[in-house]
Amino acid sequence: MTPDATDLTLLCALRVDASRSTADLARETGLSQPAVWRRIQALRDAGVLKGSRLRLDRDKLGFGVTVFLGVKLATKGRISLEDFERAVVAIPEVQTVEHVLGPYDYRLRVTARDLADFERVLRRRIMSLPGAGQVEANVLLSEERLPGPL
Amino acid sequence: MLDDTDRRILRQTQADPDAPHVTLADRAGVTPATFARRLSAMERAGVVQGREAQIDWAALGYTVEVSLRITLDKTAPLAFETFLNAARQIPEVLELQTFVGSVDARISLVARDLAHYQVLYRDHILRLPHIDDIEALMHVARIKDTQALAL
Known part of the structure; x- marks a missing residue:
């Protein structure tokens, strides 16, 4: 779909705070509440607006370390990809798994309590994944999410 | 700071952030009143920072x-x-x-x-x-x- 300027305003607002009421969004966009509701519904139907995500303070919850891993598979082929994917998604500390093209086959985001906890996850879970070869780790220092081309 | 009840509430909420609070309270095994009270306490403490919509680019x-x-x-x-x-x-x-x-x-x-x-x-x-x-x-x-x- 091609969203118009009002749709983009709604997307921007919901990307920051998904719990905003239609009344509140109606005031911001100058639309009526039913019109806001219809637009949000259309964005959902088009698949533009997916479910929301809970934003938690990782540090306050005791998860002080986030590491991005680049994983190269040692053996390739359809079977090894499937085995690897099935095993990697089951690791609770692994938040995201992306299949990528480039120097690595997969990019993982791992959140652990501290470096010792990360080492445990890396040794016991990641290194033992079926087909896992070279692994590169980069410890996250800072992160910001931007609104993107809205 | 957080006890097991708080953690259960967070686990259920992060697993399905768009579900109605009544449903999430039920899944966490607490009353809707406890759920609301605990969640808003965690929001005040800054543990829960909010909910953001995800966009499919x-x-x-x-x-x-x-x-x-x-x-x-x-x-x-x-x-x-x-x-x-x-x-x-x-x-x-x-x-x-x-x-x-x-x-x-x-x-x-x-x-x-x-x-x-x-x-x-x-x-x-x-x-x-x-x-x-x-x-x-x-x-x-x-x-x-x-x-x-x-x-």
Whole structure:
């Protein structure tokens, strides 16, 4: 779909705070509440607006370390990809798994309590994944999410 | 600070953030009143920072997603700050991260197609200050994306 300027305003607002009421969004966009509701519904139907995500303070919850891993598979082929994917998604500390093209086959985001906890996850879970070869780790220092081309 | 009940509430809420609170309270094994009280206490404490809608960029016509791993020339004064400030100005950039490791920074960006990506790369990315080396990972598929914590 091609969203118009009002749709983009709604997307921007919901990307920051998904719990905003239609009344509140109606005031911001100058639309009526039913019109806001219809637009949000259309964005959902088009698949533009997916479910929301809970934003938690990782540090306050005791998860002080986030590491991005680049994983190269040692053996390739359809079977090894499937085995690897099935095993990697089951690791609770692994938040995201992306299949990528480039120097690595997969990019993982791992959140652990501290470096010792990360080492445990890396040794016991990641290194033992079926087909896992070279692994590169980069410890996250800072992160910001931007609104993107809205 | 958090007890088991709080953790149960968070686990259920992060697993299904759009579910009605009554349902989530039920799944966490608490009354809706307890659920509401605990959740708002965690919001006040800043543990729960809010809820953000996720956007499917492909559905908006941005079919190409690239992760650029960047090594900076750290001998330049304020290399990180200048680089980040300039990268923030590129509208197609979705995420900016800095690291300790073999890579200094990462830019995640979307483009309408490969031709658009090429323009972004040539006219914006390559002009960013203090870049020593760039490696591109082209996104193929998202296998898992929860950002949920193992509470």
